[in-house]
Amino acid sequence: MTYGTWELTPLDMETSYTSIMGIYMLRSFGMAFIMMPIMTAGMNALTMKMIPHGNATQNTLRQVAGSIGTAILVTVMTRQTTAHLADDANQFTTLDPTLSQHLGDLGQHLGSSQAASLSWISQLTKQATINGITDAFWVATVLSALALLLSFFLHGKKEPNLD
Numbered sequence: 001m002t003y004g005t006w007e008l009t010p011l012d013m014e015t016s017y018t019s020i021m022g023i024y025m026l027r028s029f030g031m032a033f034i035m036m037p038i039m040t041a042g043m044n045a046l047t048m049k050m051i052p053h054g055n056a057t058q059n060t061l062r063q064v065a066g067s068i069g070t071a072i073l074v075t076v077m078t079r080q081t082t083a084h085l086a087d088d089a090n091q092f093t094t095l096d097p098t099l100s101q102h103l104g105d106l107g108q109h110l111g112s113s114q115a116a117s118l119s120w121i122s123q124l125t126k127q128a129t130i131n132g133i134t135d136a137f138w139v140a141t142v143l144s145a146l147a148l149l150l151s152f153f154l155h156g157k158k159e160p161n162l163d
Contacts (some may be wrong), residue, residue, distance in 0.1 A: 002031030002144040011130055034151075041154050069143075073136045081132030088124050088146040
């Protein structure tokens with residue numbers, strides 16, 4: 001799962017849909033392969049009387065943690081997209097002769113300088129969004145790597161405690 005998440009960090013405008021789907025499938029398989037062993041290890045640590053409570057707690061925490069994790073990653077993506085868009089827009093001004101020439105050429109090609117400006121803003125927004133998404137995947141990769149490290153500290157299966 002960590003490798004699949006890391007593979008989603010170098011996205012750009014030319015990344016194909018098929019490539020993204022393949023990497024995401026790898027990540028999903030990793031997620032499926034780690035969920036059951038982690039839940040089993042958690043349940044094995046409980047007494048028989050506490051297993052129903054542990055199961056309910058585990059299901060609730062999984063739902064809450066998934067929602068919080070999604071909210072955190074969407075927040076990172078949104079904030080970083082805004083920051084990248086501001087940075088990119090600050091780099092280019094209409095006073096820049098190269099940009100003015102490109103906008104003029106694009107305006108002639110498209111029929112107006114307003115259309116050229118809208119096209120330029122659209123491209124800038126798309127690139128900023130992709131950069132925001134890759135930043136969110138970097139955060140997810142770090143959290144996944146941390147979980148991978150912590151998984152080495154899980155104890156093996158103990159004899160069932162029938163108390």
